Amino acid sequence: MLVSLLPRNPSSFLLPAAVRFARASMSASPAASAGKVTVSVEYAKSGRSSCKGCSASIAKGALRLGASARDPRGYDSTKWYHVACFPASSHPLGPVEKVEGFESIKDDDREQLRELEKNNKRDQTAISPLEVPSPKKAKAHLSSPEAGVEENASVSVEYAKSARSTCKGCSVSIAKGVLRLGVSVRDPRGFDSTKWYHVTCFPTSSHPLGPIEKVKGFDSIKDDDRELLRELEKDNKREEDTVGPQEVPSPKKANALISSPKVEVAEKLRKVTPSTGNKRISPLIHFSASDIKKTYKDATLPTHWKVFDTVIFREQDEGLHASAKIAAFDFDGCLAKTSVKSIGADKWSLQHNSIPDKLQRLYNDGYKLVIFTNESNIERWKNKRQQAVDSKVGRLDNFIECVKVPIQVFIACGIGKGKGTPDDPFRKPNPGMWWLMTEHFNSGIAIDMDQSFYVGDAAGRENDHSDADIEFAKAIDLKFHVPEEYFGP
Structure with missing residues (x-):
């Protein structure tokens, strides 16, 4: 937790996106990976391994990627991942032909890894994984359309039609029938792209929900789920009153938010x-x-x-x-x-x-x-x-x-x-x-x-x-x- 997991604090406060962006950048840096890591690829020998990215089991015969490192206790430890869950930002794949086991997998699976390598290179070009934005840069990042409220983005709500979608907030799959929130934007290639979230993981700081009654699909969900979204909208308004959406709190202020009393939450x-x-x-x-x-x-x-x-x-x-x-x-x-x-x-x-x-x-x-x-x-x-x-x-x-x-x-x-x-x-x-x-x-x-x-x-x-x-x-x-x-x- 999970969760790898693997796994925010239970206060109803949410830190601004720039702070979360900075944390993600720091955790993705090579310094975060202790020791030399070797990447390998193979077909799972059994159904007993679990993906360290999404915590779901990896089916026997499924293609999996492993990150192996020398444990301080003296043995090699391997963490296995689904290909889609592999943290390529912290364990770069390139050149992918040198990944251990690459020659032993099928041609179409090799192409899948090459595509993953290309996507990772594009991500690194867009945002350097070693760059932690300064407060000024973070404010600019928050106020820009790309980082804040995306242009022409629309929010929708529905019950998940299957268990195939994965929450973009916590990387855990969204079970069939669970209430989920989506952010849809027009992809440059000409189609609509939707990112799905658990309700608790939805980034209200960058995609405000109000007025909640105008969210697409709101009229089609149950009354108690409508109340849940109204509560989320109220919480977001309280957060904006406490920490302005353009404000990047200092470390002391961020810690104060994280350690705030949880009486209201517990009640x-x-x-x-x-x-x-x-x-x-x-x-x-x-x-x-x-x-x-x-x-x-x-x-x-x-x-x-x-x-x-x-x-x-x-x-x-x-x-x-x-x-x-x-x-x-x-x-x-x-x-x-x-x-x-x-x-x-x-x-x-x-x-x-x-x-x-x-x-x-x-x-x-x-x-x-x-x-x-x-x-x-x-x-x-x-x-x-x-x-x-x-x-x-x-x-x-x-x-x-x-x-x-x-x-x-x-x-x-x-x-x-x-x-x-x-x-x-x-x-x-x-x-x-x-x-x-x-x-x-x-x-x-x-x-x-x-x-x-x-x-x-x-x-x-x-x-x-x-x-x-x-x-x-x-x-x-x-x-x-x-x-x-x-x-x-």
């Missing part, structure tokens, strides 16, 4: 209909791969862990596939015996001996396994935050190694509502982590709520420490089990 999040398939939990938490970080405040993470807002998540493993069937679990007290008095990556044991076999059967039956766990100590222990991070992610890594099945993991580090403290929307029982997974880390596949379920030990019973797990399941209308019932004999 609204609880009031929105839970995600059941294509419905969205929250149009107010804005997500983008550009806001994924490698550190949680002052704590560093292992290379396969990343951060979005107050959520630490584990990057998708080889073999972990998106699915309509979700088997979700709490961690502490459910999958693993742990103690708040014992800190360390090895301070845990299996809660039930049947867990490895049970998880393996679920995986073989086509379920995606997901762990949703709270860990507020990561936020609270300001002087020992690194220790708290190492302990939590270390336990989860060791657990996954023990059970030997790929699992997606989300850790909510935020603190629950208290005096002077807003309730974190990602912390259970709030449904933010579920929303993050379903909307941005499941390749756009709608969830089958009848087959999916959640297992957790915090069920509000007499000896339970809380009711966070059962309330989490209720918030998303998901079947709930306690561990002793699900893993018991």
Whole structure:
């Protein structure tokens, strides 16, 4: 997240396009790619690999591109991509004939790679990947027709007719039937070209929605979806009042926007209909791969862990596939015996001996396994935050190694509502982590709520420490089990 992912902050503020442009330019620079990278091409040997660009699985026999680099631990690590998802800006293909494996692929596939190389060269000519616009340049970029409101651009809304379109904001596919917004412009070659977006990813700063009733297709969508767009229009107007569309905030001002309180977001999040398939939990938490970080405040993470807002998540493993069937679990007290008095990556044991076999059967039956766990100590222990991070992610890594099945993991580090403290929307029982997974880390596949379920030990019973797990399941209308019932004999 996803998400690669892979993967913006959940404040309702959106940074101006020039700032996002600058970030994208920096992340695309060769300096962002640590070590020497070797590019290769081949036909996928199985259906187990996942594209690091869109997080969808790569079908057996499909053409795929790989970026291989020497891992600091001493072995070669390869990230695989669909050809259309390959980050050619950071891993240039030219000359494409020298790409490892090029001679072994079919002629028409060679032409596909040559076309990709040409497109990348055109992109580099249009905007140098090493150029980060200065504030003056960024302002000019914002005010120009090409970078701001494109000339003759029209906005439309509809329900996706298939799952083939990809959101231009987060690079995740848009599921069939999901509400999507499109920006259409007249291509110089004589036809209309439309870029599609998830509603939450739509760039309202460059394509204002108002008046929303005049958006093409508005009259053909459902009443609750019309309200969603009206809310998006209102949010955009508030943003323009706060940060003018021509204003490029200083780093301090941008950070202030990112770290603004989330009371309003959290309150609204609880009031929105839970995600059941294509419905969205929250149009107010804005997500983008550009806001994924490698550190949680002052704590560093292992290379396969990343951060979005107050959520630490584990990057998708080889073999972990998106699915309509979700088997979700709490961690502490459910999958693993742990103690708040014992800190360390090895301070845990299996809660039930049947867990490895049970998880393996679920995986073989086509379920995606997901762990949703709270860990507020990561936020609270300001002087020992690194220790708290190492302990939590270390336990989860060791657990996954023990059970030997790929699992997606989300850790909510935020603190629950208290005096002077807003309730974190990602912390259970709030449904933010579920929303993050379903909307941005499941390749756009709608969830089958009848087959999916959640297992957790915090069920509000007499000896339970809380009711966070059962309330989490209720918030998303998901079947709930306690561990002793699900893993018991």
